[in-house]
Amino acid sequence: MTEKRLHSLSSNFHTPRTSIPEAKYPHINIDPQYDAIKTLKIDEELTHDENRYHKKIRAICQSTTFDFIANYESATSDVKEFKKMFKKLGPGGLDVNGFGCANLSNVEVFLLILETFRLDASFGTEFLIHNSLAMRTIFDLGTKEQHHKYLTKMSSYEKIGCFALTEPGIGSDAASLLTTATRVEGGWLLNGEKRWIGGGLTADIIIVWARNEETKKINGFLVEGKSSGITASKIENKIALRIVQNANLRFTNCFVTDENRLQAEDFTGSTAKSLQNSRALVVFACSGILLGAYERAISYCTQRFQFDKTLTSFQLIQSKLMAVLGNLQSVILTSLHIAKLLDRKTADMKQISLAKAYCTQTLRKSVAICREVCGGNGIIYDYGVAISFLDAEVCFYLFIKILHKVIIFRILTPCWQAAWYSEKTQFANGLWLSVTQCLKY
Numbered sequence: 116m117t118e119k120r121l122h123s124l125s126s127n128f129h130t131p132r133t134s135i136p137e138a139k140y141p142h143i144n145i146d147p148q149y150d151a152i153k154t155l156k157i158d159e160e161l162t163h164d165e166n167r168y169h170k171k172i173r174a175i176c177q178s179t180t181f182d183f184i185a186n187y188e189s190a191t192s193d194v195k196e197f198k199k200m201f202k203k204l205g206p207g208g209l210d211v212n213g214f215g216c217a218n219l220s221n222v223e224v225f226l227l228i229l230e231t232f233r234l235d236a237s238f239g240t241e242f243l244i245h246n247s248l249a250m251r252t253i254f255d256l257g258t259k260e261q262h263h264k265y266l267t268k269m270s271s272y273e274k275i276g277c278f279a280l281t282e283p284g285i286g287s288d289a290a291s292l293l294t295t296a297t298r299v300e301g302g303w304l305l306n307g308e309k310r311w312i313g314g315g316l317t318a319d320i321i322i323v324w325a326r327n328e329e330t331k332k333i334n335g336f337l338v339e340g341k342s343s344g345i346t347a348s349k350i351e352n353k354i355a356l357r358i359v360q361n362a363n364l365r366f367t368n369c370f371v372t373d374e375n376r377l378q379a380e381d382f383t384g385s386t387a388k389s390l391q392n393s394r395a396l397v398v399f400a401c402s403g404i405l406l407g408a409y410e411r412a413i414s415y416c417t418q419r420f421q422f423d424k425t426l427t428s429f430q431l432i433q434s435k436l437m438a439v440l441g442n443l444q445s446v447i448l449t450s451l452h453i454a455k456l457l458d459r460k461t462a463d464m465k466q467i468s469l470a471k472a473y474c475t476q477t478l479r480k481s482v483a484i485c486r487e488v489c490g491g492n493g494i495i496y497d498y499g500v501a502i503s504f505l506d507a508e509v510c511f512y513l514f515i516k517i518l519h520k521v522i523i524f525r526i527l528t529p530c531w532q533a534a535w536y537s538e539k540t541q542f543a544n545g546l547w548l549s550v551t552q553c554l555k556y
């Protein structure tokens with residue numbers, strides 16, 4: 116018996132059954148029987164046209180030749196290569212109508228974000244910064260002239276935009292920002308510092324948020340990336356979304372014309388809508404990262420032999436993968452629900468915040484399991500799950516999850532105010548200040 120077993124092990128030693136599965140990040144070579152979208156019958160929730168659109172986007176993402184691993188290690192992004200891929204995916208602007216923009220439904224936006232983040236979260240993030248944070252803000256808050264001047268060039272990716280709100284000393288409490296805008300003849304002088312600005316090193320258009328020194332309100336300015344008075348440096352040593360180039364930007368008497376000031380004063384009305392949309396996109400991004408991590412993990416486990424069997428033959432591994440698949444189902448269906456509510460124009464911030472808090476936490480737990488089932492290779496970039504594991508951490512970045520939980524508390528507890536003050540008065544007071552700031556957005 117022992118002899119037979121030894122013989123079987125040694126005869127397998129040089130066969131593919133005992134070799135390490137090939138690492139192919141970002142490509143996913145999955146056996147069709149494990150295709151999660153089919154297994155979960157998500158395609159049945161989509162119309163014929165939506166399924167066709169999804170297949171088209173997946174095929175484009177799968178055909179990428181971008182070397183994400185080399186770029187992940189060196190933490191650089193090749194803007195030209197990214198632009199080529201953006202163009203293949205269609206015109207920019209997601210759901211924006213006019214100016215050559217894509218005019219997608221929210222379900223189509225979900226499918227697009229699902230696939231770009233399934234491919235690679237850094238790629239997806241750069242895609243979103245331009246198409247949503249930058250373009251959406253100009254569309255929602257810009258004048259007709261600004262729409263024509265910027266959106267047309269941005270929808271064709273001739274010009275790439277970024278969004279500069281956060282400062283070194285002002286993070287979550289963004290409404291207290293310190294960058295100033297001083298009126299001078301013909302325009303404004305911007306002075307201050309911004310931090311974490313995705314794409315800030317290379318962007319053609321930077322949307323800068325600054326305090327109008329006359330009104331003391333926050334205004335947005337469309338600043339050309341090559342304007343004088345801007346100095347930029349890259350934030351080094353990030354553990355996640357390494358390919359995305361985050362920048363520190365310093366504005367020293369940077370002149371911007373009056374025509375380049377956005378219309379809205381402070382974070383109200385349309386700005387709230389823009390930020391609501393960007394939160395929904397984080398929910399969609401969670402689906403994409405988790406789909407990629409699950410499919411890479413199950414693909415690895417079906418090809419990895421231990422004890423003369425594939426890893427997927429063991430019930431302990433099956434149980435872990437099943438837990439991830441269940442989580443994936445709930446995250447994808449939540450995303451689809453939000454997308455459909457947005458299409459029907461019945462979504463509000465409470466639902467989106469609930470979805471964001473749930474999906475980001477579920478993603479975080481699930482990618483850890485994906486990493487675990489890949490053993491040692493689960494911590495090597497080449498197999499992809501390690502990248503998803505690290506990138507999932509940044510899904511909290513747009514808004515801190517604790518504030519979302521407070522907003523959600525309003526849905527769950529009709530008498531939320533009473534409960535709030537009776538139970539955790541001291542803790543709540545601090546938070547409440549932040550929430551009121553946050554709700555102003």
Ligand SMILES: Cc1cc2nc3c(=O)[nH]c(=O)nc-3n(C[C@H](O)[C@H](O)[C@H](O)COP(=O)(O)OP(=O)(O)OC[C@H]3O[C@@H](n4cnc5c(N)ncnc54)[C@H](O)[C@@H]3O)c2cc1C
Binds near residue numbers: 244279288313516
């Ligand atoms: C990868 C990445 C990309 C980014 N891209 C951009 C970009 O393109 N443009 C841009 O403008 N910004 C960007 N940001 C900045 C992002 O919006 C901020 O990181 C975010 O607002 C949080 O600010 P902070 O990091 O300074 O954390 P802080 O505000 O210092 O918070 C630190 C911790 O304290 C907690 N906390 C804060 N306030 C409270 C409170 N009242 N009660 C309880 N806990 C609290 C937070 O949850 C967090 O855990 C990016 C950030 C990252 C990491």
